Amino acid sequence: MEEARAIYSFACANCGGEITDGRLLEVGVCEKCLPSSDGGLLEVAEKLRAEGKLEKLREYLRIQLEYEDFRKFFEKALGFEPWALQEVWAKRIFSGDNFAIVAPTGVGKTVLGLIMALYLYRKRRRCYLITPSSILAQQLYEKALSFAERAGIRDPGAIIVYHGGLSKGEKAEALKKIGEKSGRILLITTDRFLVDHGDALMKVKAFDYVFVDDVDSFLKSPKNIDKAVALLGLRPESVEKALKLIEVRVKLAKSSSKELAEEYEKLSEEVRREKARRRGILVVAGATIRGRRTRRMMIFEELLDFEVGRFQEFVRNIEDFYLKEGGDIIEKAVELVKRHGGGCLVFTPHALGRAYAEKVAERLQQAGLKVYLYQKMETDVLQRFSEGEIDVMVGLAASRSPLTRGLDLPARIRYAVFVGVPRRELRIRFDE
Ligand SMILES: [Zn+2]
Structure with a gap:
């Protein structure tokens, strides 16, 4: 190996300790973690696991392996592999992030959302897809069944659809099933369903994965935000607390006092505790997110670490610039x-x-x-x-x-x- 030109502190991807620039570029982990220097990061992580020395790379390895499994499932269902962006989104889901996919129509957002739901369904998880219209709900349901068959899912009985186009009998049947299925489920409904039957949904067990297919349509009913949060296992109180926290933060930015600062710390702690109850993750997709960034939308950010506003222009005259690396x-x-x-x-x-x-x-x-x-x-x-x-x-x-x-x-x-x-x-x- 070349002579080290620099030693970085806290930079070994595994132990977080010192590492030379050469090792950092070539291997990513320091000599203490792994003396050898060949193979990519995935191989390195697997070697570390074999030696019982996995630390910070544990999470990386878990996501890589999970994704590998997902990739095979995706290919089985569709006949081709996910493309680069779908890979990025899938890995974010496996890392437990709540996030928005903002991308034009046709890049495969919905397909990714659907295949992920089926993949998790196979793993006995509770999944929920929300679409803007009855036609789309029905289409998604039919696709779900055919992909499930191709991917070898043996029990598609808990894949359930509910929309306005169903007959009275079908609707009643669907509602009954939703109430009964406390284990794995893949539910597909319109966002209207949350308005009409949201209360019934609040009574069933929380979902592990909720995918909203058209976030603009979904956000037209602001109360859907509260419901989405509840679907993931958070309590209604958490919404009230988050709103209060936002209010205090705004006040605090205008004028601060000891009382306000203390209240802020106290509320932050309470919100942190509420957040810990979350069971599932939320992914929303759309070609745009047009909705105004209201206080209610900020609940997403507060409770789900979710940055809705990131896609809108709220930055005044801010320039991004960066320095080339090198030097101190x-x-x-x-x-x-x-x-x-x-x-x-x-x-x-x-x-x-x-x-x-x-x-x-x-x-x-x-x-x-x-x-x-x-x-x-x-x-x-x-x-x-x-x-x-x-x-x-x-x-x-x-x-x-x-x-x-x-x-x-x-x-x-x-x-x-x-x-x-x-x-x-x-x-x-x-x-x-
Ligand atoms: Zn190390």
């Missing part, structure tokens, strides 16, 4: 902030932890800047920041952090710097 990245960030002055948010990668954020803050301070290392919402910090008493706020790039959301200081925040690449997608947004 903290040094570059310091130069940048010195050049551009106060009113800056600096984000550090969540994966590198608080210690790294502290290091960055310290370097900025040494450069003569007035720095605030964000820990939690403290009284008067925002005021001091907006009055220029603080030049730079440094914090982790976590999408939960109030630093990254709901900071309503457009006059003060002039730019943001990411030191390193945020490991999770993140957008800074200034609420209207």
Whole structure:
């Protein structure tokens, strides 16, 4: 191997320890984890597992293997493999993310959603597909049955459809089955069903996977948001708490007080606890998401870590720019902030932890800047920041952090710097 030009701290993909640049590019894990250096990351992960040394790569390996299984299932059902975007979406589902697929018609969103439902159904999970119309619900149902047969699903009896085009008898039969099936199920309905029979659905066991095929249509009834959240196993109280939290955050951004900050921390904790009850994941798809970003839509973000607004333009005059890699990245960030002055948010990668954020803050301070290392919402910090008493706020790039959301200081925040690449997608947004 070449001589190391740099050693990265916290960068081994498995143990999170030190790793040389050569190893990082070539293998991804350090010598301590795995002395050898051949094979791709998947092979490396499998070797680590064989040696009982899997750490951070455990999750990676699980998703790769699960996807491999899914890929075969997909091919059996359809006769061809998923394409690149479908692979990305499938892996996000396996990693347990709630998310929106915003892509034009014809790229295979619905097919992915349907095959995933069948795949999970085969694994005895509870799945629910929501479509905008009776015709689509019926089509999806027929496809589900034919794909199920091709994929070798032996018991399609719990694949159930309900829509306005069914006869009275068929409807009654479907409702009865929905009430009875407490184990695996693949339910296909229109979004109208949630309005008419939502209460009945709230009584059955939560779903593991909910796929909304046309999110624009779905969001026309704002109450559907509450219902979607409940379908995943969250309690109705969680919606109230999330709304309250959003309200307090907005207030806090305008003027802070000790009481408000304490209330915020308390509510955050309660919402965290409510969120832990979630059983399933939600995937919504659409060609666009046109709906206004209402308070109710923010519930998705709050309770499901779901960024609906990400696809809309809420960013005022924000330019994205990045620095080419190489050299001391903290040094570059310091130069940048010195050049551009106060009113800056600096984000550090969540994966590198608080210690790294502290290091960055310290370097900025040494450069003569007035720095605030964000820990939690403290009284008067925002005021001091907006009055220029603080030049730079440094914090982790976590999408939960109030630093990254709901900071309503457009006059003060002039730019943001990411030191390193945020490991999770993140957008800074200034609420209207
Ligand atoms: Zn390592």
